[in-house]
Amino acid sequence: MxxxxxxxxxxxxxxxxxxxxxxxxxxxxxxxxxxxxxxxxxxxxxxxxxxxxxxxxxxxxxxxxxxxxxxxxxxxxxxxxxxxAGVSARPGVVETIRRAQQDGVRLGFVTTTSADNISALLTALAPEVSADTFDLILDSSSVTAPKPDPSVYRHALEQLGEDAAHVVAVEDNAGGVSAATDAGLTCIAFPNENTVGADFAAAETTVESLHPDEVVALLRS
Missing domain, CATH: 1.10.150.240 (Putative phosphatase; domain 2)
Structure with missing residues (x-):
């Protein structure tokens, strides 16, 4: 898996x-x-x-x-x-999710924000992206230490029963990238409009949009 x-x-x-x-x-x-x-x-x-x-x-x-x-x-x-505010999914997100589901890749939303923030976002994005999209959703109540501490990713691996070598994380800020890579995951940096230009040297790649084929290639590498 x-x-x-x-x-x-x-x-x-x-x-x-x-x-x-x-x-x-x-x-x-x-x-x-x-x-x-x-x-x-x-x-x-x-x-x-x-x-x-x-x-x-x-x-x-x-x-x-x-x-x-x-x-x-x-x-x-x-x-x-x-x-x-009429928020919408970022470029390539919906397509990448659909490709992952088609290929039997499990999906997680692994954050250290509040459950209420997650719920509000997924309500705003439904039906394209909703709580049902994910096999695992973690929030600030899931661990005691927020990112950049890697514990939330380690917890995700335990919950999914996955080896870090078979997992790819997508992060938008340097602290998140550090959390993912310190947990042994391959990380795609996907900067938001206020983190563009940050130091993402620890990430495997930095992208402006997600491309399903590229994400799948990293999962299979």
């Missing part, structure tokens, strides 16, 4: 700018007076974890902020935006 694992929300639909908008609207809702520009946001995307980004930003500014509460507001706003 073999498996193809999508490692974050933005490997399926590019929601990076919706995420940034949700952060800024949450900051306004909490009266913080913060506004993350695209340049600001891009410097923060080397690692995963929105709550940690908020906490670090507050620390750098010597401000006392309830990062948990702000992040909860951000997540609620993001989920609302997903339901109204």
């Amino acid at each position: 073999s498996a193809l694992l999508f490692g974050s929300i933005s490997t399926v639909a590019d929601t990076s700018e919706l995420q940034r908008r949700a952060f800024n609207e949450a900051f306004e809702a909490h009266g913080l007076g913060w506004n993350w520009s695209r340049d600001d946001y891009r410097t923060m995307l080397g690692n995963n974890g929105g709550e940690d980004r908020i906490a670090q930003y507050a620390k750098d500014r010597n401000e006392d902020v309830d990062a948990v509460a702000v992040h909860q507001t951000k997540s609620s706003i993001f989920q609302e935006l997903l339901s109204s």
Whole structure:
């Protein structure tokens, strides 16, 4: 057997700018007076974890902020935006999923975001991509350490009963690539609009769109 694992929300639909908008609207809702520009946001995307980004930003500014509460507001706003923004699957994603299903490749959505974020995304993308698409869905409740820690990928391998040599991960940020490769997986870097230009040297390849034949070739290599 073999498996193809999508490692974050933005490997399926590019929601990076919706995420940034949700952060800024949450900051306004909490009266913080913060506004993350695209340049600001891009410097923060080397690692995963929105709550940690908020906490670090507050620390750098010597401000006392309830990062948990702000992040909860951000997540609620993001989920609302997903339901109204008309998001769509990224280039080649649907075709690659269909090819994998045709070839008997198992599919996973292996993230360390919240279950509610995943549910909101898959509701917005249905019926092309839905919860039924995946053999395994992991979220922030699945492991104690978020990416770039590789534990979520190791957990995925255990749950699927797969050897890392037969699994390919798709990731959109450097922290996700590190998590996948540290778990022994082959990784395709699929940058979103705010991670283009990041260091993806650890990935097997970096692409602008997914091509089913190329993904299948990596699974069989």
